[in-house]
Amino acid sequence: xxxxxxxxxxxxxxxxxxxxxxxxxxxxxxxxxxxxxxxxxxxxxxxxxxxxxxxxxxxxxxxxxxxxxxxxxxxxxxxxxxxxxxxxxxxxxxxxxxxxxxxxxxxxxxxxxxxxxxxxxxxxxxxxxxxxxxxxxxxxxxxxxxxxxxxxxxxxxxxxxxxxxxxxxxxxxxxxxxxxxxxxxxxxxxxxxxxxxxxxxxxxxxxxxxxxxxxxxxxxxxxxxxxxxxxxxxxxxxxxxxxxxxxxxxxxxxx
Numbered sequence: 001x002x003x004x005x006x007x008x009x010x011x012x013x014x015x016x017x018x019x020x021x022x023x024x025x026x027x028x029x030x031x032x033x034x035x036x037x038x039x040x041x042x043x044x045x046x047x048x049x050x051x052x053x054x055x056x057x058x059x060x061x062x063x064x065x066x067x068x069x070x071x072x073x074x075x076x077x078x079x080x081x082x083x084x085x086x087x088x089x090x091x092x093x094x095x096x097x098x099x100x101x102x103x104x105x106x107x108x109x110x111x112x113x114x115x116x117x118x119x120x121x122x123x124x125x126x127x128x129x130x131x132x133x134x135x136x137x138x139x140x141x142x143x144x145x146x147x148x149x150x151x152x153x154x155x156x157x158x159x160x161x162x163x164x165x166x167x168x169x170x171x172x173x174x175x176x177x178x179x180x181x182x183x184x185x186x187x188x189x190x191x192x193x194x195x196x197x198x199x200x201x202x203x204x205x206x207x208x209x210x211x212x213x214x215x216x217x218x219x220x221x222x223x224x225x226x227x228x229x230x231x232x233x234x235x236x237x238x239x240x241x242x243x244x245x246x247x248x249x250x251x252x253x254x255x
Contacts, residue, residue, distance in 0.1 A: 001139055001234050004029030007077040009070065011035040011060050011087035011121055014042035016196035017146065018086035020223030021230050025082075026052040028231065033073040033080075035060065035121075036087070060087045060117030066124050079132055082234055083125035084144045085118045088164075090198060092157040107160045114164035118145050122175065122186070129184050140183040142234050145172065147190040147243060153252035165190070169243050176241030185240040187233050192247025194221040214248040221246065 008025045012018035013034035022032040026049045035058035036042040046055040054076050056069035073080050091110050093102045122143050129141030147168040154162025168188055176186035193199070193210050199220065211219045229246055233239050 001081065001135060001142060001237065003231065003234060005031070006081040006234075007031045007033065007073055007079050008082045008084065009033045009035060009073055009080055009121075009125055010084045011058065011117070013084075013086065014038040014045055014055075016086070016198070017191070017194065017223050017226045018084070019045055020227040021084050021086065022053065023049070024224070024227035024231050031077040033069065033076070035066070035069050060085075060121055061112050063120060063124070066121055070124055070128050074128065080125055080128040080141070081132060082142045082144070083121055083129075084146075084230055085121050086146050087117060088114045088146065090158075090161045093160065094157050095159050102159070107163075110160035111164045111167070114161070115167040118168055119171065126179060126182070126184055130182055134183055137237055138183040139185070139237060141185075143175075143179070143184065143186045144230055144233055145186070145188040147188050149190055149192040149245065149247045149250060149252055151190060155252055156255045172243050173241045180240070185233075185237070187239055187241070188243040189226065189229055189233075190243055190245045190247070191221060191226055192245070192250040192252075194223060194226060195219075196223060213253070214250045216248055219248075221248065 008030050010018050010022050013022045014036035022034055026032050032053040034042050034046055034055045039057050042055040046053040056072050058069045059065040070080055089110055093106050095102050132140040134140055145168050148165040150158050150162045151165035151169045172188040179186055
């Protein structure tokens with residue numbers, strides 16, 4: 001799919017991986033719709049991109065909220081061609097900690113945002129994509145989801161996060177197979193350690209330690225590198241039903 005003049009809906013688009021992805025699409029002539037709860041930051045990013053972007057305050061776990069954002073995208077730009085799910089949380093908690101077992105509400109919140117939220121946006125965005133005129137190869141849309149290396153090597157304290165991201169990995173192929181008849185591709189990116197706002201508050205020594213864990217290059221990934229892969233996925237129609245690790249060959253240790 002060409003990027004110019006296509007409409008891209010990006011959850012978590014106000015910061016980190018999502019913001020970099022929004023900017024990458026806009027720089028190539030796409031129209032970006034930023035879905036996020038961070039209203040001030042989201043509007044700032046949209047304002048910086050001018051007529052190429054709008055912001056919609058959105059709770060990805062809420063059907064009405066996502067539907068309203070998608071309707072706003074169509075009202076502003078006429079269609080929805082690509083959905084990129086970057087919204088997520090990483091609340092650490094041991095299953096049995098010093099104060100007892102993990103609260104089910106903590107586990108459920110992480111899974112609800114990371115997994116259920118991803119499916120919620122996927123299903124509602126795909127419904128809009130069905131209305132698109134088919135492009136070359138009959139393509140009508142692309143869904144890009146975000147998993148994590150933790151889906152494969154979750155560390156101690158990451159049970160909820162790892163489970164949620166493993167769910168995203170697990171639904172990639174079944175949904176891609178289902179959507180194939182509609183001309184909609186589904187692909188997942190599984191990043192390793194990336195220099196996002198989640199990492200920004202770490203002490204320098206901790207950051208250095210994390211950098212050394214990556215075989216090559218010995219550093220955290222840059223959000224722009226995630227965005228570059230998202231761009232390539234959109235442009236390369238043969239990438240479908242795949243989970244692409246973007247992690248410098250890291251395999252996370254237990255702790």
